[in-house]
Amino acid sequence: MVREQYTTVTEGFHLERPESQHVYKIGIYGWRKRCLYLFVLLLIATLTVNLALTIWILRVMWFSPTGMGYLHVTPDGLRLEGESEFLFPLYAKEICSRVDSSLLLQSTQNVTLSARNSEGEVTGRVKVGPQMVEVQSQHFRISSEEGKPLFTAEEQDIAVSTGRLRVTGPEGALFEHSVETPLVNAVPFQDLRLESPTRSLSMDAPRGVHVKAQAGKMEALSQMDIVMQSTDGVLVLDAATVGLPKVKQGTRGAAAGSPHGFYEICVCPDGKLYLSVAGEATTCEEHSHICL
Incomplete structure (x- = not known):
């Protein structure tokens, strides 16, 4: 409470104070004061809770000067340690593993890798599902470590560029249509068998067919006829003994x-x-x- 008083003091002069005085009360009183204190308390409590939540989030998410948890920011990009789960699509220019470990992509449904052009259209896709691996592309190629193409698949042609194609299945290889090859050779110490269970077996060559068994015998079995034909030459049976x-x-x-x-x-x-x-x-x- 402040009182306004006007007093003039002069030496040898005495002035009596007037009876009427003006008193002005400055401040907040009553219910306004109580509301202000309540608001300040709520503000302090909110700031305390926010600070506690911020500290808790920092500890849970493992924030550090180099990154967040297993995710570290390096000059080359982002480095992720341990196992991670992505709930939405991941877009990256390059994904590589550590030098001493392999890269594992795992999903409960399927894993899909897609390549898109500048317009957003899919130009290539690899989909690994629980039942099938699907590759969608104009050209598919498997290369060796030196960059030599080993297997190439296109819409009109499939090429195997290796020196030897081995089929190790117990039933061999099944071809529904014609096969063109310069050499058919068996695994060492194993028999070579060409068989057509329900149709005929035909071997044609413009300059002759050469069949050779170096350490065994050759058999040609047929339920009906076996036809050996030479249009411009002769049929030669060259052996020490020819038995009929x-x-x-x-x-x-x-x-x-x-x-x-x-x-x-x-x-x-x-x-x-x-x-x-x-x-x-x-x-x-x-x-x-x-x-x-």
Whole structure:
């Protein structure tokens, strides 16, 4: 409370104070004062709670001068330690692992890697799902460490550029259509088998087909016919012994005309072979009824 007083003091002069005085009260009283104190208390409590929450978030999120938790900011970009989970798409120019560890991408549904152009259109995509791995691209290529292409797949052509293609499955390789190759070779000490269970097997070459078994035998089995044809050359069977155990004979035995048991092979007009007892001259005409 402040009182305004006007007093003039002069030496030898006495002035009496007037009876009327003006008193002005300055301040906040009553319910306004109580509201102000309550507001200040609420403000202090709010600041205290905010400060406590900020400190708690900093401790939980592991904020540090170099980053946040396992995420560190380096001059080369961001470095992430340990396992992390991304709930939304991740956009990055390059993702690489540490030198002493591998990079693992794992998902409960599928993992999809997409490449887009400047207009946002997908130009390439790799999708790894629980049942299938799907690659969507115009060209697919697998290269060696030196950069040599090993496997290339395009819309019209598939190329395997390695020196040897090995199929280690117990059932071998299954081809629904034609196969073009300069060499078909078996694994060492294993048999090579070319089989068509329900259709025919045909081997064609413009300059000949060479079949060679270096340490074993060669068998050609068919339920119906085996046709070996040469349009411009001859068919040569070059071996120490050529055996035809089931060829029909023109006579009943060797004693019928050949005391030494020699035979000659005769050919019918349709290509059928039969045996005829050898004599001083050919005896094929005598037993030509086999061709009927």
